[in-house]
Amino acid sequence: WYAEQKIDLTLGVRVTELDANAKRIRTQDGRVREYGALLLATGADPVKISVEGADPSRVFYLRSFADSKEIVRAASSSSRALVVGASFIGLEVAASLRARGLKVDVVAPESIPMEKVLGPDLGKFVQGLHESHGVHFHLGQTVGSVKGARVTLSNGEVVDADFLVLGVGVKPAIDLAQRAGLAVDRGILVNEYLQASAPGVYAAGDVARWPDPRSGRPIRVEHWVVAERQGQTAAKNMIGIPERFDSVPFFWSQQYDVRINYVGHAESWDSIKLDGDPRQSGCAATFTAAGKKTALVTISRDLASLEAELDLENAAVHRAI
Numbered sequence: 001w002y003a004e005q006k007i008d009l010t011l012g013v014r015v016t017e018l019d020a021n022a023k024r025i026r027t028q029d030g031r032v033r034e035y036g037a038l039l040l041a042t043g044a045d046p047v048k049i050s051v052e053g054a055d056p057s058r059v060f061y062l063r064s065f066a067d068s069k070e071i072v073r074a075a076s077s078s079s080r081a082l083v084v085g086a087s088f089i090g091l092e093v094a095a096s097l098r099a100r101g102l103k104v105d106v107v108a109p110e111s112i113p114m115e116k117v118l119g120p121d122l123g124k125f126v127q128g129l130h131e132s133h134g135v136h137f138h139l140g141q142t143v144g145s146v147k148g149a150r151v152t153l154s155n156g157e158v159v160d161a162d163f164l165v166l167g168v169g170v171k172p173a174i175d176l177a178q179r180a181g182l183a184v185d186r187g188i189l190v191n192e193y194l195q196a197s198a199p200g201v202y203a204a205g206d207v208a209r210w211p212d213p214r215s216g217r218p219i220r221v222e223h224w225v226v227a228e229r230q231g232q233t234a235a236k237n238m239i240g241i242p243e244r245f246d247s248v249p250f251f252w253s254q255q256y257d258v259r260i261n262y263v264g265h266a267e268s269w270d271s272i273k274l275d276g277d278p279r280q281s282g283c284a285a286t287f288t289a290a291g292k293k294t295a296l297v298t299i300s301r302d303l304a305s306l307e308a309e310l311d312l313e314n315a316a317v318h319r320a321i
Helices: 065-076 088-099 115-132 175-179 224-238 302-320
Strands: 015-019 024-027 032-034 038-040 044-046 059-061 080-084 103-108 136-139 143-147 150-153 158-160 163-166 170-172 201-203 208-211 250-255 258-264 271-277 282-289 292-299
Touching: 015 175, 038 224, 059 065, 065 163, 080 088, 088 103, 088 115, 088 163, 088 250, 115 136, 115 250, 115 258, 115 271, 115 282, 115 292, 201 224, 224 250, 258 302, 292 302
Parallel strands: 038 201, 059 163, 080 103, 080 163, 103 136
Antiparallel strands: 015 024, 024 032, 044 170, 143 150, 150 158, 250 258, 258 292, 271 282, 282 292
């Protein structure tokens, strides 16, 4: 298909050098290619931590389909697993392992799971949801060392686990951009057209930090819907069709039979207004900062989620005008 579309798809080759002034790249095999427009979609890499005494064959990260298959393989011959990190990835893994019948423990340094993303009330709900399905939390703790199948935590507690899954975040893959002299700040800085600091160079996905039209601040979002939409917008700009990227960030998380929808972006907030009870008929949590709605989290309220996305889109249009 790629050949029919006159696309040269080169797999298994890494770009080692970007010369933004000469508009060319060099690959690890020594080949040099020139470009008129270049898209950097290098994504993000899992944050890897050293676990004293752990057998590397029993420590897993989840970033690719291949990673997921390895975790499934380990789960098929195990009865106990330890998840390090109470993020969306970590807790989705915990839910999946519990569905496979494994005993699951979760270790995380925070006192409430996902409080920094969902706030304390919804964070406690998520914790209770997992506990009701048999997950055991060890909050305010980190992993100290591993000996065989015994994992010692920072408080001295010992947990049995056949393998570990580490979900402690990701970091944007900006090394190539840094070496090329592009402007970076915890990601590749781009303008509203997703163009980087060098002419003809664009960035999209987990690696891009773009000006959010709603908050006026540069943000970076690690969700595939954003990456997909940015790829479409970047493509238009690369072929000379100007288009601002102003889509509202959106993602969801399925944990057991509960789906959490998140619309907007709130790295911080002044208040969270909770409407409804997530343990009963569902709820909507509205995040506000400086008197403006910045995000909405819903459980079993899909219509409210869609309406919030439309409101935030309209707010961006009015700001642009």
